[in-house]
Amino acid sequence: MAGLKETPRQRMIGLMYLVLTALLALQVSNAVLEKFIFIDESLQHSVHVSRDASSKVLEAMKKKVADEGNDARDLAYLKKAESVKEETSKMIGEIEKLRADLIEFTGGRDPKTGELKNGKDYDMVMNYMIGPEGSKSGKAYQLQADLNNFAKKIAEMDTALGKQLQTRIALEASEMEQYKNNPDHKGKDFAQINFGNTPLVAALAIMSEMETQVARYEAKALEVISQKVGQVVVKFDRIEAKVSAESKIVAAGTTYKATMYLAASSSQITPRMSSSVGAVKVENGVGHIEFKASGNNYDKDGNEKKTWQGAITIKTTRGNDTTFKVEQEYIVAKPVIQIQSATVKSLYLNCGNELSVQVPALGANYDPSFSAVNAEVIKGAKKGDIIIVPNAAKVDLQVSSGGTLIGTEHFPVRLLPKPDIEIFSGTRALDLKVGGPCPRSLTAKALAEQSIRDAIPKDARYKVTAWEITLARGRRPIGTPMKVTSETVDITQFASQAQPGDRLIIEIKNVKRMNFRGQTEDAKIGSPIFTYSIN
Structure with missing residues (x-):
């Protein structure tokens, strides 16, 4: 289409498409960036777990050395x-x-929410980490x-370490299997491959991964060194108590699922596991681990932080038990009703x-049940469909799923308007303001407001069942008033x-309403009177 002249309207539409595309891309970017935040948190947790395990190894070495007479x-x-x-x-x-300096350089965190002010920015990241x-x-x-x-300093501390540890851990792209044959990356250096065109949240996750590598x-x-002073730890490539959860945030009423395991390569060990939230299937x-998540003390954002603890016990090569403990935080999110x-x-x-009510x-796990204060609840034909019949000025509806309370919804209750x-005379309403000739038949109808007919049509069915008609001349009635019990x-x-x-x-004596059950009751309308002038 190049070279064709576009009308102003066509140019405007094209610009709108570009803006829409940019907005869609921004939404996708936000979702991806949130994942990087979760990855960064998980890696930080892994670093703490690993270092705690290493501290236990060091303490065990100290005890072993002392037991062996120093x-x-x-x-x-x-x-x-x-x-x-x-x-x-x-x-x-x-x-x-x-990490802290990079966050500060890129604008810091929002003092109210704690969120990164420029989590999506990569220009400042490149300027700080790579330079012009x-x-x-x-x-x-x-x-x-x-x-x-x-890495070099650690490897040179002992001959055994030099044989098992690399002296370079921060590599160029050409030294990395996944990039060395990739024409788009193989020429990049360490800084470019890690921080080139990388948003702040991803850069923080990359540095967390570097910490886990360290x-x-x-x-x-420590494992290599400890083996030289006696087998103070079980001979694994790596010993860590680990927890892997499908999601850190779960909705109340759904199943929280997590895997707790000992990260070890030995097939000779049968660990014993337990948790504070129930039995552990090994x-x-x-x-x-599986348990129903529940919450009852949500914060203003609808979240409640909780923790559970686990323990993994194994026998070491010396025959004694060693227990590794883990604590995992999760967040119960209040489901939206x-x-x-x-x-x-x-x-x-x-x-x-x-x-x-959905x-x-x-x-698909939604298995609803309902109860109410000041109302009768009738179950409908479809999942979540109900009929509420209030009997007081306020109704509290409790929503549960699978026996777990999800939340309570509060409703004010109104009286039906009169x-x-x-x-009518025939199909035309009487003109009570102007009057006219005396009709030969009359019809009295009681009609609910249109909004009521739309909202609860089965409860908006009215019928005039008693009314009285009098022909008056001056101050005197002519003949006997006519008492009517039908609409017409x-x-x-x-x-x-x-004359x-x-x-x-015309005086309306009684109006009845039929409710959704097909039952009738008197409608409280008073005794409205209408006057029609004959001329």
């Missing part, structure tokens, strides 16, 4: 282990400081040097108010007696 060779190995711990803390501390194009002056280059110096390096080094060394009805804002007294977060009374009545006898200046006086 042999000089054992003390030398213990000193190396302490040096490994110290160098690891320094390296992780450096990365943590760099071609300068290689960014902080990532010093980080690469420090990471490799850390923590794994520490764990491996299969092939992996523990499976959606009420669909023509009368969502309020209910009507003694009427069958039809509601559809909880989208529960999906129906309108209209008098023949008044030919009045028409034959009527110009006379009046028809």
Whole structure:
């Protein structure tokens, strides 16, 4: 289409498409960025778990050395282990400081929400971590040097470490299997491959992964050293108590699922597992946990933080039990209850108010049951459909799923407004203001407001069942008033007696309403009177 002239309207439509595309891309970006935040939190948790396990290894080494009489060779190995711990803390501390400095450089966090102000920004990240194009002056280059110096220093502490540990852990793209043959990446250096075109949240997750790599390096080094002072730990490639949850945020009434396991390569161990939330099913060394999540103390955002604890016990090669403990935080999110009805804002007294109550977060697991204060609840034909019949000024509807309370919805209750009374002659309403000739028949109808007919049509059926018609001349009635018990009545006898200046006086004595059950009751309308002038 290049070269064709476009009208202003066509150019405007094209611009709208571009804006819409950008908005859609922004929405996708937000969802992806949120995942990076969860990844970063998970990696940070993994670092803490790994370092705690390493601290236990070091404490076990100290005890073993003391039990063996503080042999000089054992003390030398213990000193190396302490040096490994110290160098690891320094390296992780450096990365943590760099994380904090990067956050500050990119605008910091919102003081109210704690969220990153510029989590999606990558220009400032590149400027800080890589530096101006071609300068290689960014902080990532010093980080690469420090990471490799850390690895080299640890590997050179002992011959056994040199045989099992790499001396370079911060690599160029050309040194990495996944990138070295990729024409788009193989020429990139460490800073570019990690922080090029990378939003802030992703950069933080990358640095968390570097911390886990450092923590794994520490764990491996301590394992190698500990083996030289006696088998103070079970010979695994890695020992960590781990928890993997399908989701950290779950809706009340849904099933929380998590896997708790000992990250070990040995097939000779049968661990015993327990948790504070119920039994743990152990299969092939992996523990499976399931329990119904529930909440009763939600914050203003509808979330409640909770924790559960687990324990994994194994026998070491020396025959004694060792227990690893883990604590996992999860968040119970209050499900949103959606009420669909023509009368969502309020209910009507003694009427069958039809509601559809859904909880989208529960999906196919939604198994609703309902109870109410000051109302009768009648189950409908479809899942979530109910009829509420209020009997007081306020109704509290409790919504549960599978026996778990989801929440309580509160409704004010209104009285039905009085129906309108209209008098017809045939199919035309009497003109009570102007008057006219005396009709030969009259019909009295009671009609609910249109909004009531739309909201609760089965409770908006009215019928005039008693009314009285009088032909009056001056101050005196002409003849006997006609008492009527049907909606339509023949008044030919009045028409034959009527003279110009006379009046028809119509008084409504009783109106009945039929409710959704097909039962009738008196409608409280008073005794409205209508006057029709005959001329």
